[in-house]
Amino acid sequence: MSEEIMMTPIGFIHSPYKQVKDMPIQGKFKTGVQAWIELKEEYRAGLKDLDGFSHVIIIYYFHKSEKTEIEGKPFLEDEKHGIFAIRSPHRPNHIGLSVIKIEKIEANKLHFSEVDVLDGTPVLDIKPYVKHFDTRDNTVSGWLDKHFQNTDMPDKTILK
Numbered sequence: 001m002s003e004e005i006m007m008t009p010i011g012f013i014h015s016p017y018k019q020v021k022d023m024p025i026q027g028k029f030k031t032g033v034q035a036w037i038e039l040k041e042e043y044r045a046g047l048k049d050l051d052g053f054s055h056v057i058i059i060y061y062f063h064k065s066e067k068t069e070i071e072g073k074p075f076l077e078d079e080k081h082g083i084f085a086i087r088s089p090h091r092p093n094h095i096g097l098s099v100i101k102i103e104k105i106e107a108n109k110l111h112f113s114e115v116d117v118l119d120g121t122p123v124l125d126i127k128p129y130v131k132h133f134d135t136r137d138n139t140v141s142g143w144l145d146k147h148f149q150n151t152d153m154p155d156k157t158i159l160k
Contacts, residue, residue, distance in 0.1 A: 009122035011039035017118050035115040037123050044108040051105050055129035060096050061122045062089035076147050085142060099129055
């Protein structure tokens with residue numbers, strides 16, 4: 001088997017965020033921002049029945065990342081962590097994922113909120129968020145847990 005994997009975007013994100021500095025670290029921390037995914041016409045039928053879900057997981061390519069790191073500094077800290085313990089775009093393969101809230105679906109466009117993705121980002125896949133599959137009890141979030149002690153939101157100055 002070849003070690004190379006080739007992927008083609010199924011569509012692109014149209015977001016108000018043109019630069020990373022304008023985005024929240026996670027879309028759930030900045031409500032009310034709207035965006036949409038415009039799928040290529042040949043994938044339009046793939047949206048059938050998705051309107052029965054409140055959220056989806058989008059998998060995308062960090063197209064603006066120009067480097068790969070094995071350790072990186074996340075937004076919430078000055079300390080470096082291993083790349084697989086953070087959600088940096090500067091990872092091998094530059095794959096990202098976000099949980100987004102579906103607002104409406106029209107033709108080949110999936111309109112959503114809870115946006116944390118740059119405009120023009122290529123979308124590789126869309127998967128329904130299923131609470132029966134994707135929610136876990138008794139979870140631990142490593143170094144991040146200290147930023148959420150007694151709160152659902154870390155220091156707002158860091159969230160932009």
